[in-house]
Amino acid sequence: MDSASQTPPSEPAPRPQTRRKSKSPRILQSALGAAILVATLFIAFAPNTLSGNLNDQLVALLTTQPDAVAVLPGTPRPQIKIGIVAGHWGNDSGAVCDNGTTEQEVNLKIATLVQQKLGALGFDPILLKEFDTRLSGFRAAVLVSIHNDSCKFVNDQATGFKVAAAMSSRDTNLANRLAGCLRNRYQQITKMSPHNSVTNDMTLYHAFSEIDPNTTAAIIETGFLKLDYEILTNNTELVATGVTNGIVCFINNENLEPTPTP
Numbered sequence: 732m733d734s735a736s737q738t739p740p741s742e743p744a745p746r747p748q749t750r751r752k753s754k755s756p757r758i759l760q761s762a763l764g765a766a767i768l769v770a771t772l773f774i775a776f777a778p779n780t781l782s783g784n785l786n787d788q789l790v791a792l793l794t795t796q797p798d799a800v801a802v803l804p805g806t807p808r809p810q811i812k813i814g815i816v817a818g819h820w821g822n823d824s825g826a827v828c829d830n831g832t833t834e835q836e837v838n839l840k841i842a843t844l845v846q847q848k849l850g851a852l853g854f855d856p857i858l859l860k861e862f863d864t865r866l867s868g869f870r871a872a873v874l875v876s877i878h879n880d881s882c883k884f885v886n887d888q889a890t891g892f893k894v895a896a897a898m899s900s901r902d903t904n905l906a907n908r909l910a911g912c913l914r915n916r917y918q919q920i921t922k923m924s925p926h927n928s929v930t931n932d933m934t935l936y937h938a939f940s941e942i943d944p945n946t947t948a949a950i951i952e953t954g955f956l957k958l959d960y961e962i963l964t965n966n967t968e969l970v971a972t973g974v975t976n977g978i979v980c981f982i983n984n985e986n987l988e989p990t991p992t993p
C-alpha cells in the first residue's frame with residue numbers, strides 16, 4: 732500500500748514540440764495510481780471473514796498478469812476452494828433401506844456429481860469423508876455436507892429436504908446466506924419441498940466445529956430415502972445440480988428473489 736503513495740518517478744524532460752502531449756501520460760499516471768489505490772483499499776477492507784486463501788485469490792485477480800506468462804485458453808486461474816462432505820463415507824452406512832441401499836452410497840453418488848459439476852465450472856472442489864482428517868482447520872470459501880434422511884416409513888410427511896447453516900461460522904450472516912441459497916436453488920431445481928424439521932444433529936454437526944471458523948458452512952439433507960427414493964437414486968443428476976447451483980448462488984452472490992415467470 733505504501734509503495735503506491737511514494738513519490739512518482741520523475742518525468743523525462745519533454746521535448747518542446749511535444750509539451751502539450753506530455754499532459755496525457757500524467758493523467759494516465761494518476762488514473763493508474765487511483766486504480767491501484769482503490770484496489771489496495773478493496774483488499775484492505777475486504778471482510779475479514781474471507782480466508783487467507785481467498786485474500787490471496789483476490790490479490791491474484793487484481794494483479795495484472797505479465798504478458799510473458801502465456802495462459803492457455805480455458806486454464807482456470809485462482810481457483811475457489813469448496814469442500815464437499817459425502818455423509819458417512821469412510822465411517823458407517825447411515826440409514827439403510829430394505830433393499831440394501833445405504834444412505835452412505837447415495838450421499839457419495841450425489842457428492843461426487845457435485846464435485847464434478849463444480850470442477851467443470853472452474854472451481855476447486857474437494858471431496859471429503861465424514862471424519863476426514865483434512866476437516867481439522869479446513870479453509871475454503873464454502874463447506875457443504877451432504878446427507879439423507881431415514882429409509883423407514885415414518886408418515887406421509889416424511890419427505891422433502893432440510894438445510895441448516897453452521898452456527899459455529901464466524902460470520903453467521905454468511906452461513907445463513909449459504910443456507911438460503913441452497914434452499915432456494917435446491918427447491919427450484921428439484922421441485923421438492925423443504926421439510927421443516929431441522930434437528931440438533933444438523934445445527935451442531937460435528938464438522939462445523941472442526942473446520943476453520945472463517946469457512947462458511949452448511950449441511951443439506953437432500954431428501955428422505957423412503958419417500959424420495961425415486962428422485963434421490965434415479966435422478967441423482969438433478970439432485971446434484973440443485974446442490975451445485977445453491978453453492979454457486981452463494982459464491983456469485985446471486986439474487987435470491989423469485990424470478991418472475993415469463
Ligand SMILES: [Zn+2]
Pocket residue numbers: 818819825826834878879
Ligand atoms: Zn446421515
